[in-house]
Amino acid sequence: MGDASDAKKAKKEKKEKKEKSEKKEKKTEKRSREIEANGKGDGGEGSKKVKAAAVGGGSSGVAAYPTFDTFDATPFDKAIIARLSSTFPSPSAIQSAAWPAACDGKDVIAVAKTGSGKTLAFLLPMFHRIENTRGVVEGLVVAPTRELAIQIQAECEKFGAEHGFQSACVYGGASAHDQRNALRTKKPCVVIGTPGRLVDLMSQEGVLTLSKLKVIVLDEADRMLDMGFEPQIKTIFGDCPAERQTLLFSATWPKAVRKLAAGYLRDKAHVQEIFVGEGELDGELAANKSISQRFIQARDHEKDEHLYKLICEFPDDSRVVVFANTKRRVENLSKTFAAEGFGTVSVHGDKTQADREASLKKFVTNQCPLMMATDVAARGLDIKGVTHVINYDMARDVESYVHRIGRTGRAGELGAAITFWNPDYDKQCTPALCKIARDANQDVPEWLAKFEKTKESKQWKTADAKL
Template identity: 40%
Template structure:
């Protein structure tokens, strides 16, 4: 075990070993020592760099578990990121007994959150708007707060959360540790640091070095005006990736691209801010389960996605800034996997490519997209189908119960069962497409926890 950083308890080291942490990433190596020492930290690192553990380990290690009060608060720009961060912190908290982590986000009823808060919590992870709502109602207090974390601070400010963040900080103790993590360091993030932090330790992990280490291969295609959707269909037909994340500039463009791909027979779904939270959650589960291989999203909606094995990222047009471009392509080539990042641009978008060349200090040689535009669409069947079970945590359903229902008594082999996700009132299980019908019948006719639950198959075209 080489995850050796001064200040970590043996219990945390043992837990990290169980979680598969073999050695610290660059951001963890540089940020954890000052975090554990109680210093303020401003850190810039791209998504996938391991920054959640960089602050999550510190939050858990510094807890006084006997004091049932909010000692750590993590603010995130989206519910998806908040859910991801909360899950990661719960895993890190296995090194301690009885650590309670609550998620407070908009898009869900506030009543159950109030009930959970009434029983106390050690760490809260949430979006600024909903956290502020609870502070205004008096259902959340920060009197005992020790550490405040602003995660993806640049995106939080881009989304207009500055006023809410200011209100939350105003109700926090002046003597606290403030950790600020961001993918980019624009001027307004630096101003935020100046207002909220005391002599912070500055940590930067260069995106270029990481991208090289993570083996991202970039390709640029010059596409005639109005032909980007055809080029995308041609690219997907040629590559046939297990999963692909497509970035669009607007919500309408997302819907248009999904409509076009669906007409061509591809399994695709949109992810943007106009969707109901329930629909967004379901789309993310299908994408993570490889039941919907193509996710078409805006930058804001895709913030916080955590898919390690994502072989292909496509930009329908160049990003609005080089920083956003870097953040987009960083979604692929993670966790030691190879990745390809493709950017389409028309003559009208050439100025954005020129800006990217200026920042990088070298030219970009685009490829001709004519073969892609003229290719015959060749959609493929998703690797897995996701089954939705109308029972979850509230009915005491656990992953082992679902796995047992599928594989017990000469049932399906365990290797055809993929990710299992348990929510409050429903559960999701991914199964290989070849056995989806058999798995559906087995769950419909069998019992889970001694009960029968309604089951349905999910995915594009189902």
């Protein structure tokens, strides 16, 4: 009796799954026909157009998809639409632009400013396209840092829970044994991980197999390809089926990295490039205009006093991230301000994963509203309610500066960034710093502007030896 009952139940589940899959395909096909028929889809006055171009420039052969300006316009499951509608007023710009092409199975390069909702822009189309077969990895998200991977999985669990989407998160700095067991016991259909740990688990027979993968996502794609992760990325893509869908999401997309990424995408007829907001086809870096930028001239021995005054001036409900360039300086600042009675945490590369997660939790819950950090926290972390970012030390390059200040002013909120500029060794960065500020409609103080054309102001770098 038990065997017959189980067989009947399995047959029913298989039928329901097939019906759901067919319904989903019909909805997507209907949308595709609208696009092919007139290039307008719904064609309303509020319908926005998306820039489409092949990798490397020129025409991609992909029609510019109409945007999904409401959640009801998407082909997502009703439960997901209901959750979205109860959480957000409408899709963000990158979501409304990326969802149509991604749901239609196109490879996508999507570029938008930080805090713009990129995570759901790739997760929800992935849910739409995979079958959720237990024990078969159909979706893979590759992220450059542990923190970002953990953050993505949290969103994956939040929006995939209603449909039983099992996910697993794997990353360095934590027990590989525990992560292997999680893969074997949870049998996830979606895996999120960092490049090194993914390659490690893929090399172990029967632990992580990508032979049936349908969708692969590179989040912070420019950073992974441009900062030395290419060997691991190449290995990962080498194990993926040729017909998988590839989604590349990032805050920037420089020409050199776009050329490098072309090798991971399908033919040009299947690639949609999307640039939203300040993004341009040349991938020029831009700061979020919702962030006010302020500069204070301060030598090293003056910085602590400036920092103390600023933090005391901020409203009581402020949440502040202070960036420094060395782990030792981060720890010293944390101890100094903790001794003054401030709720302070520190985040840097020497912290264990457990310590970093505990610190982030205290910061997110406002138990400790002051975080001292190195650049390990500068990209990917999407912490709501960060009101101020302070660059105690100048960022090592212009990209790091933009991504540091991008921890505030997220998801449509206003933010403030304050940078200490040291006349002893920060002159090199002045031209790029002033350009980033002006491009974001920020005022550049006269004392800073006068250093734009001095002999020292040739390239952005920091004197790490002096820190």
